[in-house]
Every structure is written in C-alpha cells, then in structure tokens.
Amino acid sequence: EIVLTQSPATLSLSPGERATLSCRASQSVSSYLAWYQQKPGQAPRLLIYDASNRATGIPARFSGSGSGTDFTLTISSLEPEDFAVYYCQQRSNWPPLFGPGTKVDIK
Amino acid sequence: EVQLVESGGGLVQPGGSLKLSCAASGFTFSGSAMHWVRQASGKGLEWVGRIRSKANSYATAYAASVKGRFTISRDDSKNTAYLQMNSLKTEDTAVYYCTRPIRSGYYLFDYWGQGTLVTVSS
Numbered sequence: 001e002i003v004l005t006q007s008p009a010t011l012s013l014s015p016g017e018r019a020t021l022s023c024r025a026s027q028s029v030s031s032y033l034a035w036y037q038q039k040p041g042q043a044p045r046l047l048i049y050d051a052s053n054r055a056t057g058i059p060a061r062f063s064g065s066g067s068g069t070d071f072t073l074t075i076s077s078l079e080p081e082d083f084a085v086y087y088c089q090q091r092s093n094w095p096p097l098f099g100p101g102t103k104v105d106i107k
Numbered sequence: 108e109v110q111l112v113e114s115g116g117g118l119v120q121p122g123g124s125l126k127l128s129c130a131a132s133g134f135t136f137s138g139s140a141m142h143w144v145r146q147a148s149g150k151g152l153e154w155v156g157r158i159r160s161k162a163n164s165y166a167t168a169y170a171a172s173v174k175g176r177f178t179i180s181r182d183d184s185k186n187t188a189y190l191q192m193n194s195l196k197t198e199d200t201a202v203y204y205c206t207r208p209i210r211s212g213y214y215l216f217d218y219w220g221q222g223t224l225v226t227v228s229s
Contacts, residue, residue, distance in 0.1 A: 034215055036152075043204055043219035044152065055209075055217060087152055089215075095170055096214035098152040 002026050004088055004099035012107040019075040021102045023088035028068045032092035035064055035073045038101075039084045047086075048073060078104070109133040109218045111205050116223030119195055127190040127223055129205030134218075137161060137183040140208050142216065143190050145201035155203070158188060160211070173199075195227045 003026040013019055023033065031051040036044040046055040048064035051071060061076045075082055083106050088099040115127040129141065140163070143155040156169040158179040167179050178191040188205055202224050206216035 036216075043222060044216075045219075046209070046215070046217045049209065049215050089152075091214040094168075094214075096154045098154070100151050 001095070002029065002090055002093050002097055004090060004097055006086075006088060006099040006102045008102060009100075010103045010105060012105055013078055014107045015078050015080055017078050019073075019078055019082070019104055021073040021075075021086055021104070023066075023071040023073070023099050025069045025071075025090060027093075029090040029092035031067050032090055033064075033066070033071050034089045034091065035062075036087045036089065036098075037082075037084050038087065044087065075104075109207065111207065111218055111220035113203065113205055113220040113223040116203065116225045118226045118228065120229050121195060121197055121227055123195050123227070124191070124193045125195065125225060126192070127203055127205075127225070129188040129190075129220060131186045131188070131205075131207070134207070136186040138211070140211060141179075141181060141188040142206045142208060142214075143179065143188075144204045144206055144216070144219075145199075146204070146222075147198075147201045150201075153201075154214070155190070157208075157214075163211075192225070195225075197227050199225065200227045201225060 005024045007022045035048040038044040052064045085101045087101045110132045112130045140159045142157040159166040176194045181188045202222040204222045205220045207218040209215045209217040
C-alpha cells in the first residue's frame, strides 16, 4: 500500500506570504494526486486534482505541481481564509489514501 | 445546488450497530457512485467505502479496516445512501462524511456532507 508523507506538519506564516506544502508518495502515483483544504468544523474542500488542475471555483493563488512521487501545493499569497489544514490524496492505487495533513497557521 | 446531508450518528457501545444515512439533492443521484470517508477527532481522513450506480451493478468496495463489518447500500427512489456499521469498535469513533466523486469511477471528491459523529464507547 502506498504511503503519503506531508511536510512540514505545521507551517507558520503571515498573511501575504507564500506557502509551499509538500506531499511525497512511497511509490509513483503518476499525476493522480489531489489536494484538499479543511477548516475547523467543516468538511474538506477539493482544491487541486491530478496534480495541477484547480477545481471549480478555486482561486488562482492556489497551484499544484509535481508527478511521480513528489508534489507541491503553493499558495502564492496567503489570505486570512487560507489558514487551515491541507491534505493530499492519491487515487492511482487502490485504496484511495489521504496524507496526514499540513496545518498552515498564523505566525 | 448539490447537497449531501448525513444523519444517524450517535453514541453506541462496542460491539453494537448503527446505520447512517446520506440524503442527496441537486444532482442525478441514481447515476452517481457514493463514498463514505471518516475522520477521527484531530486525525486525518480515511476512505471507508463506496457503492456504484445501478449501471455498475451497485458494486461495493471497502477499506480493509471495515470490510466484513460495514455495508454500504442505496435507495435511488429516495436519493439516499446508507452505511450500516456492525461490530463497532472504539477505533471506529469518528465523524463520517458522505461524498460524491467528481466523475464516475474516480476516487476524487468534489462534494461532501457536513458529517455525522459516531462515538463508540461503553
């Protein structure tokens, strides 16, 4: 079974700063990697799918890159509403699996 | 507008059973697979299982951690999916979300319910 590792566990930044989140897979998942955002008390929201495609309604400040085993979610300039937990998810192999998450909090 | 509304959560003793419901609206429910994902408090997300549409023979699949104990079903006439949970363990305590895949056959989830809390405790 594929293992997803996310780093860092916590990222402390200020509004306006750039956030770079990493997701690494234990074996290739091709480009079948997605990113979700989850705020406290809310369900996850799909941000990016297939490594680099923004989901409907997702602002352009969110971008994804990578393929194979190494992926990056970049938030170009943090807005106050972006402070949340971010999960990656692979759908290349069964079962679908989520990473442990990266918390982006306010510095 | 797509809406998914879970219900049926609550407190149950270890070894007990509980049945969750997910009422769907705003899309063609009968043509869509439906999935369940859970999240223990303060923890990450775990895919639980899915049921496909009638066109795909209502095929089900489950995570290893729940296989043989949980059963997913659906009633297309009521636009509702169900998660029957038997032989519950303390480690099944979590918020359970129903989700809709972005596209048939894809394990990629663009709509989620608000979740329902299941607590397994004596």
